[in-house]
Amino acid sequence: xxxxxxxxxxVKRLIPADRRxxxxxxxxxxxxxxSFYRLIPKLxxxxxxxxxxxxxxxxxxxxxxxxxxxxxxxxxxxxxxxxSVLIVLGDNWNGREVRREGEQIRLQPGVxxxxxxxxxxxFGRKIGPDPASINAAKIGGIVANNSSGMCCxxxxxxxxxxxxxxxxxxxGTRIDTEDAQSVAAFRASHGPLLERLRELxxxxxxxxxxxxxxxxxxxxxxxxGLSLNALVDFEEPLDILSHLLVGSEGTLGFISAVTxxxxxxxxxxxxxxxxxxxxxxxxxxxxxxxxxPVSAVELLDRxxxxxxxxxxxxxxxxxxxxxNACALLIEARAAxxxxxxxxxxxxxxxxxxxxVEKQVDFTEDPAENARLWAIRKDTFPAVGAVRETGxxxxxxxxxxxxxxxxxxxxxLIELFEKHHYDExxxxxxxxxxxxxxxxxxxxxxxxxxxxxxxFMDDVTQLVAVEFNGSLKAEHGTGRNMAPFVELEWGSDxxxxxxQLKRLLDPNGILNPDVVLSEDPQIHLKHLKPMPAxxxxxxxxxxxxxxxxxxxxxxxxxxPRQRIVIWRDIQAKKRAGTxxxxxxxxxxxxxxxxxxxxxxxxxxxxxxxxxGELVKKLRGQEATHGRTADWLAxxxxxxxxxxxxxxxxxxxxxxxxGAPRLAKISAALxxxxxxxxxxxxxxxxxxxxxxxxxPPVDDQRPRVVYLAAxxxxxxxxxxxxxxxxxxxxxxxxxxxxxxxxVVFPDDQDSLCCGQPFAxxxxxxxxxxxxxxxxxxxTNASRGGLDPIYCDTSPCTLRLVQxxxxxxxxxxxxVRFIRTHLLDKLEFTPQQxxxxxxxxxxxxxLGESQALIELARLCxxxxxxxxxxxxxxxxxxxxxxxxxxxxxxxxxxxxxxxxCSEGISTSRTCEIGLTQHxxxxxxxxxxxxxxxxxxxxx
Numbered sequence: 001x002x003x004x005x006x007x008x009x010x011v012k013r014l015i016p017a018d019r020r021x022x023x024x025x026x027x028x029x030x031x032x033x034x035s036f037y038r039l040i041p042k043l044x045x046x047x048x049x050x051x052x053x054x055x056x057x058x059x060x061x062x063x064x065x066x067x068x069x070x071x072x073x074x075x076x077x078x079x080x081x082x083x084s085v086l087i088v089l090g091d092n093w094n095g096r097e098v099r100r101e102g103e104q105i106r107l108q109p110g111v112x113x114x115x116x117x118x119x120x121x122x123f124g125r126k127i128g129p130d131p132a133s134i135n136a137a138k139i140g141g142i143v144a145n146n147s148s149g150m151c152c153x154x155x156x157x158x159x160x161x162x163x164x165x166x167x168x169x170x171x172g173t174r175i176d177t178e179d180a181q182s183v184a185a186f187r188a189s190h191g192p193l194l195e196r197l198r199e200l201x202x203x204x205x206x207x208x209x210x211x212x213x214x215x216x217x218x219x220x221x222x223x224x225g226l227s228l229n230a231l232v233d234f235e236e237p238l239d240i241l242s243h244l245l246v247g248s249e250g251t252l253g254f255i256s257a258v259t260x261x262x263x264x265x266x267x268x269x270x271x272x273x274x275x276x277x278x279x280x281x282x283x284x285x286x287x288x289x290x291x292x293p294v295s296a297v298e299l300l301d302r303x304x305x306x307x308x309x310x311x312x313x314x315x316x317x318x319x320x321x322x323x324n325a326c327a328l329l330i331e332a333r334a335a336x337x338x339x340x341x342x343x344x345x346x347x348x349x350x351x352x353x354x355x356v357e358k359q360v361d362f363t364e365d366p367a368e369n370a371r372l373w374a375i376r377k378d379t380f381p382a383v384g385a386v387r388e389t390g391x392x393x394x395x396x397x398x399x400x401x402x403x404x405x406x407x408x409x410x411x412l413i414e415l416f417e418k419h420h421y422d423e424x425x426x427x428x429x430x431x432x433x434x435x436x437x438x439x440x441x442x443x444x445x446x447x448x449x450x451x452x453x454x455f456m457d458d459v460t461q462l463v464a465v466e467f468n469g470s471l472k473a474e475h476g477t478g479r480n481m482a483p484f485v486e487l488e489w490g491s492d493x494x495x496x497x498x499q500l501k502r503l504l505d506p507n508g509i510l511n512p513d514v515v516l517s518e519d520p521q522i523h524l525k526h527l528k529p530m531p532a533x534x535x536x537x538x539x540x541x542x543x544x545x546x547x548x549x550x551x552x553x554x555x556x557x558x559p560r561q562r563i564v565i566w567r568d569i570q571a572k573k574r575a576g577t578x579x580x581x582x583x584x585x586x587x588x589x590x591x592x593x594x595x596x597x598x599x600x601x602x603x604x605x606x607x608x609x610x611g612e613l614v615k616k617l618r619g620q621e622a623t624h625g626r627t628a629d630w631l632a633x634x635x636x637x638x639x640x641x642x643x644x645x646x647x648x649x650x651x652x653x654x655x656x657g658a659p660r661l662a663k664i665s666a667a668l669x670x671x672x673x674x675x676x677x678x679x680x681x682x683x684x685x686x687x688x689x690x691x692x693x694p695p696v697d698d699q700r701p702r703v704v705y706l707a708a709x710x711x712x713x714x715x716x717x718x719x720x721x722x723x724x725x726x727x728x729x730x731x732x733x734x735x736x737x738x739x740x741v742v743f744p745d746d747q748d749s750l751c752c753g754q755p756f757a758x759x760x761x762x763x764x765x766x767x768x769x770x771x772x773x774x775x776x777t778n779a780s781r782g783g784l785d786p787i788y789c790d791t792s793p794c795t796l797r798l799v800q801x802x803x804x805x806x807x808x809x810x811x812x813v814r815f816i817r818t819h820l821l822d823k824l825e826f827t828p829q830q831x832x833x834x835x836x837x838x839x840x841x842x843x844l845g846e847s848q849a850l851i852e853l854a855r856l857c858x859x860x861x862x863x864x865x866x867x868x869x870x871x872x873x874x875x876x877x878x879x880x881x882x883x884x885x886x887x888x889x890x891x892x893x894x895x896x897x898c899s900e901g902i903s904t905s906r907t908c909e910i911g912l913t914q915h916x917x918x919x920x921x922x923x924x925x926x927x928x929x930x931x932x933x934x935x936x
Contacts, residue, residue, distance in 0.1 A: 003042050003085070007063040011045065014055055019046040019090065025585045028568055029561035030086055033070075034133075034543040036392045036441070037078035037479060038528040041068075041086035048090040050168065050256045056087065057254070058172040060509050068511045069250040071109055071138035074544045075145060076395060077478020078526075079249040079514045089140065091554065091889070094866075095257070098123075104163055106178075106259040109140025112548055115865065117265075125262040128156030131474070132377070135603065136545045143258050145476035146223050146247030151296045151331070153432055154221055156263050159229070159246045164259035167245055170252075170505040177242055178259060186238075194237035196503055200496070201240050204231040210492050217489070220399045221432045221473035223247050225485045226497045226515060244500060249476050250511040252504045266333035268340040269295070271369045272362040273315075275327040277355055279413075282326035283406035285351050286430040289330065290402060292350050293343040297430045298329040298376045301409070304425035305375065307382040313371050317358045325357055326409075328430060329376050332362070340364070379427055380438050381605030384541045386423075387440040389532045393541045395438045398463045399473040402433035408469070411462055412437060419455040434473040443527040453524055456484075464488035479526075482517035531571035536613045537563045539606045546600035546610070551871035551887035556589035559600040559610035565590060566613065591617050592674075593883050595873035596758060597839035618760030628761040632768055635709075636748040642713045646686035653683075653718060669881065677878035682913035684714035684906075687725050700740040703819075704779045705731065706772075707743070708791035709751050710906040717910075720919050726906060730790050730812075733928045737823040744772075744779040752794040758874045769797065776807060783807050788815050790922065792840040792904040793874075799844075812904050812923050813846040816853060824931040831899035832860035833926060836912055838905045839869050853923065854902060857930045864894035872911040888915035902926050 011020065021027060021044040031040040047053055060067050068082035071089055093110025102123025107116055113134035117126045129142050130149030137147065143165075148157045164178035173189065176182040187194060205211050211232050218229040230243035245252055276282040282299065289297050302325045309318040332347060334340035344362045363369060384393040400408035409426065412435065416424040421439040428435035442448045463469045464487050471481050471488050486494040501508075501516055513522050532538055546559040557565065565586055572579045596611035596618075622628075631638045656664070669678040711726045734741050744750060750772045753765030776787050776798075783806030789795040795811035802809070810818070835854045837847045854861045871877070871887030888911060895901060901920035903909050909920040 003065060004063040007059055007065050008043070010059045011043070011056070014052065014059075015045055015047075019048070020044070021046075023585070025565060025582060025589060029557055029564055030070075030088065031081055032528070032542055032560065032564045033073040033075055033078070033080040034541075035076050035078040035081070035478065035480065036394055036443070036528050037081060037526050039081040039083040039526050041082045042084060044086045044088060046088050046090040048092040050174070053087070053168050053254050053256065054172045054174065056085075057168060057170060057509075060085065061171060061507060064507055064509060066509050066512050068514075069140070069144075069254055071140035071144075072112070072133075072136050072544060072547065073141075074133040074137045075141060075249075075478065076397075076475045077472065077480040079145070079476055079478040079511065080141070082511070083526075089138070093140075099259075102262055104259055104261055106164070106257060107139045108257050109138060109143070109255055111139045113137050113139060113142055118865075120262055121265070123262075124265055124267065126265040127260050128152055128161040128263050129158055132380075133543070133545065136543075136548050139258060140255055143246055143255050144249050146227065146474075147476075148221060148429075148474040150298060150429055153429075154218070158258070158260070159227060159243055161261045161263065162242060162246060162258065163261045165242045165245060165255060166257035167241075168254040168256055170507070170510050174256075175238075175241075176257070177238055183238065193503065194241070197237040197240045198235070200499065201231045201235060201237070204228070204496065207492070210496075213490065213493065216468070217470060220401065220470050221429070221434045222399065222470035223474055223476050224470050224472045224481055224488050225477060225493070226252070226500055228489075228493060228496060231496075244504075247476070249478065249515050251501060251515050252510065264335070266295075266335050268335070268337050268364070269331060269333040269369070270340060270344055270362040270364045271329065271331045271372045273327055273329050273360040273372050273375065274351070274356055275317075275321060275325050275358040277322065277357045278324045279326045279409050280406045281354055282328060283409060283430070285328060285354050286405060287403060288350050288354075289328070289347070290431055292347045293332060293334075294330055294347060294431070295333045296329075296331040299409075299426075299428050299430035299435070300327045300329065300376060300379065301413070301426040302326065303423075304379040304427045307386075307425055308375055308378045311374075311378060311382070314375065315360065315371075318375070322357060329372060330362075337364075376427065379425055380436075381541075381607075383423060383425055383438045383440065385539050385606045387539070388442070389538045390444060390530055391440045391442040392528060392530045393438060394441050395436055395475070396459065397434070397436050397473050397475040398459070399470040400433040400435065400463065400467050401469060402431070404467055405430065405433045405435075408433070408463075408467055409435065411466075412459075415455065415458050415462065418458070419451060421455065429473075432473070433469070443529070449524060449527070456523065460484045460487055477515045479513050479517065479522050481523070482513060482515060483520045483523050485516060529567075529571065531567050531574075533563065533567040533570045534613055534616070536616065537566065537608055537610060540604075540608050541606065543605060545603045545605060546608075548866075549599040549603055549868035551595050551869040551873075552593045552883055555883060555886040556593040559604075559608075562590045562594065562610050562614070563608075587621075590614070591621070592880055595839075595869055595871050595876060595883065595887075597869050597873060599839050599842065599869050602842065615757065615760060615762075618758075619762055620760070622760035625761065625764075628756055628759070628764045632751075632756065632764040635751055635768070636746075639709060639713055639748050643686040646684060646713070649683060669879075674879035674881075677875070678881045680910075680914045681719050682717050682910045684717055684910065687711070687713055687715035687727070698740060700738055702742055702781075702785040703734055703739045703815075704776060704785050704787040705734065705741050705743055706750075706776065706787055706789040706794070707747065708789065708794040708906070709755075711790050712748065714906055714910075717913065717919075720913075720921075722919065722921055722925060726790060726922050726924070729922070729928055730788070730924050733820075733924050733931075734788065736928070736931070736933055737820045738933070742779060742785070744775040746775070750775055752797045754793055754797050755874060757797070773798065773802075773804060773807065776809075777804065780807065786810060786815070786819065788812070790924070791906060792838050792844060792846075796840040796843050811841065811844055811846060813841060813850045813853060814844070816923065816927060817849050820927070823934055824927070825934045826856045827930050827932075828856065829858050829930055830860070831858065832862055832897050833858040834862045834864065834895040834898040834901035834916065834918065834920075836867070836870060836901060836903040836908065836920065837863070838903055838908050841904055842868075850904070850923065854926070857926045862895060862898050864891055867891060867894075870908045870911050872905075872908050874907060877907065877911040884911040885915060888912065891916045900926070 066084040424439035601609035753768035756765035877884040912920040
């Protein structure tokens with residue numbers, strides 16, 4: 001059925017066209033969350049204000065239009081998708097207010113969980129929930145799912161750390177529990193609703209059997225059904241209402257702000273890995289550890305350890321463990337080191353009597369800690385990475401009473417064997433009896449669906465009936481467990497949930513079939529296809545972890561959405577469906593506006609670089625091979641042409657004036673679909689070719705200076721207060737530190753190949769790369785001298801897959817920190833400095849080093865929030881300027897008090913200067929300014 005015309009007309013008047021999506025590509029892209037379900041919305045609306053949400057809900061009520069709210073879409077149980085109207089959060093939901101030295105924080109629903117913790121870190125505090133998806137999940141989803149995590153337990157989830165909440169109910173009414181006027185107005189307008197909540201609470205507490213069941217259920221980790229504990233924990237109706245919304249998965253209202261009581265984030269921590277000979281011993285140790293000062297205890301069965309045993313950095317003994325081995329990864333935290341050591345001794349003494357097969361003793365070394373936790377964190381993606389193409393990865397999430405954990409684990413393993421899920425692994429938050437099991441599942445034929453259905457029937461019977469546990473500990477009910485809520489809770493509790501749903505959403509418009517459903521087969525419907533698309537991306541599990549770092553997310557598509565659409569195009573082609581329109585739209589949304597810098601791969605649990613797929617597709621579209629060959633073989637001439645173009649642009653600026661030229665250029669760029677590059681006041685002036693000086697025979701150590709082609713062509717912008725070129729500044733700094741600077745021969749003919757690679761000309765790119773490496777080998781006397789590259793993207797391209805281990809290649813950050821710190825004396829400046837960490841710097845592992853170098857140079861360093869990639873992407877800032885503008889849309893406000901910005905990529909600095917409103921320079925400018933040669 002289509003949406004009512006009257007509703008659509010009203011929505012058109014309310015929401016601008018650029019925030020309404022009903023085309024096939026967009027609705028499919030948004031019809032995907034991290035679960036194994038898919039629904040295609042008829043309309044997607046990006047909302048930017050609470051007022052819009054209020055009006056939309058009122059319109060939806062009039063026409064009985066179902067709506068679903070979506071934050072990050074990292075939910076695993078199908079609660080963030082819709083076949084009606086999907087309302088997604090736009091940019092303007094990132095507000096925060098830190099209170100009382102971090103003891104409380106008020107957050108809007110668009111804030112990413114990890115960002116909230118970054119704001120709290122200076123106070124030694126954090127929010128209680130710590131889901132594995134915290135780097136991508138947003139507060140709206142964390143609250144709506146009552147997410148928890150490894151250290152959170154039951155005591156520190158949103159429900160138990162909630163200090164206040166602001167809601168929009170299904171009828172469009174707002175209530176802010178921290179605002180006395182709002183509360184008074186709500187009591188006046190919704191007195192009967194509040195009174196009914198009071199009555200339901202009174203009736204529930206007066207029913208001993210029901211109240212006892214609720215208390216038992218929430219002694220465990222439990223997100224199955226609505227939060228009935230609100231009715232036994234509170235008497236005040238507003239408290240009941242507030243806590244009912246926690247874990248309601250968008251079925252009772254919209255959460256527009258939440259205030260947390262934060263928890264301590266102790267700085268001293270240590271981890272140990274202890275492997276027991278069998279599951280029983282392991283689980284008995286958990287029962288003991290429950291009484292000890294531990295912050296996390298993660299259980300890993302033998303299968304889960306086997307799934308990661310061949311990964312680099314894994315302890316060798318993992319491969320040799322016995323068949324029945326079961327491990328605990330234990331973490332302890334404390335305010336001071338002596339207190340931590342006291343805790344560690346107490347913990348080890350408490351379990352000393354248990355037989356142990358292998359163990360890694362408690363370590364406080366951060367690198368070793370990370371290595372141990374990688375065992376746990378890599379298990380889920382490890383299963384995803386080896387699954388058969390076309391299948392999906394399912395992660396289920398149950399809780400057994402901790403005293404029955406051993407038998408629960410055994411029984412679950414028996415069910416894996418019974419239903420032939422041979423690859424299934426088991427791990428979890430052992431202190432809470434919370435187990436995750438991961439398995440792969442195809443939904444391509446009825447037999448596979450029947451196998452899954454029979455397995456789920458057995459699992460639900462085992463957990464909910466035999467053990468009186470919870471079917472969803474922390475992933476939310478969704479549509480996955482909606483048919484089993486009554487099985488777990490019993491008829492009385494189930495009917496009570498329906499009473500609450502109908503009280504707060506009488507017309508049933510909020511996220512139907514999620515949490516509560518009258519369809520007993522809803523968990524077997526709308527199953528997501530995972531068709532083969534390309535080997536580069538076939539292992540994608542569509543979790544969405546990649547999305548926060550993507551510069552095009554919100555402009556066009558995110559990496560997850562690029563993969564979703566490409567999968568659909570390939571499936572349609574195989575089915576004989578015409579994909580002309582879809583491919584035309586995908587060309588711009590998927591290919592043209594991808595920065596292809598590969599930051600997505602750093603966040604991806606299975607290491608997928610969506611940029612590699614895009615480069616491959618660009619290669620298939622690349623039809624100017626002869627031109628690319630000519631440019632590769634006549635690179636010196638090409639650079640002369642580039643300098644001439646910049647001369648011409650600079651002449652036009654002097655003739656027309658910067659404002660008029662910028663206006664004309666913008667029109668030409670738009671009219672030519674990016675073929676005419678965009679001119680802005682940040683456009684560089686032409687740089688002169690390198691003045692080559694032959695090496696002199698002196699006693700100074702030599703360094704080979706590789707000036708990137710952009711550095712050799714692009715000088716400072718005319719309006720830049722710093723008019724010395726990057727090459728001259730770099731050379732001066734290196735000589736100040738006592739180096740003799742030498743250049744490769746015939747440098748103007750050299751290039752790392754990056755411009756060719758980004759356009760899809762892989763062969764020409766590799767030819768240029770090999771030519772450059774040969775020149776560097778010669779210039780460095782066979783690798784005797786270090787090689788300094790002044791641009792981090794070029795350094796990254798050169799060191800990737802570098803087989804000649806003799807070459808000692810450095811980007812600016814690594815060279816300065818390893819070779820110049822002991823040769824220069826730093827006097828930090830007072831003026832604030834903005835730091836942009838380029839994508840290549842992140843890939844090179846030098847992000848923190850760049851920030852620390854900046855802090856050596858300035859007492860006030862600003863790292864703008866939420867900007868992971870500038871989106872300039874080589875020449876995209878010239879040809880697709882909207883990508884650069886979108887990525888840096890928040891930069892100007894973030895750097896308004898800074899005197900200068902620094903980076904390590906000349907092209908990135910053009911866009912950063914334009915959109916930041918301050919001059920951005922290479923790191924060497926700052927280092928040179930605040931240093932002098934160190935005297936002996």
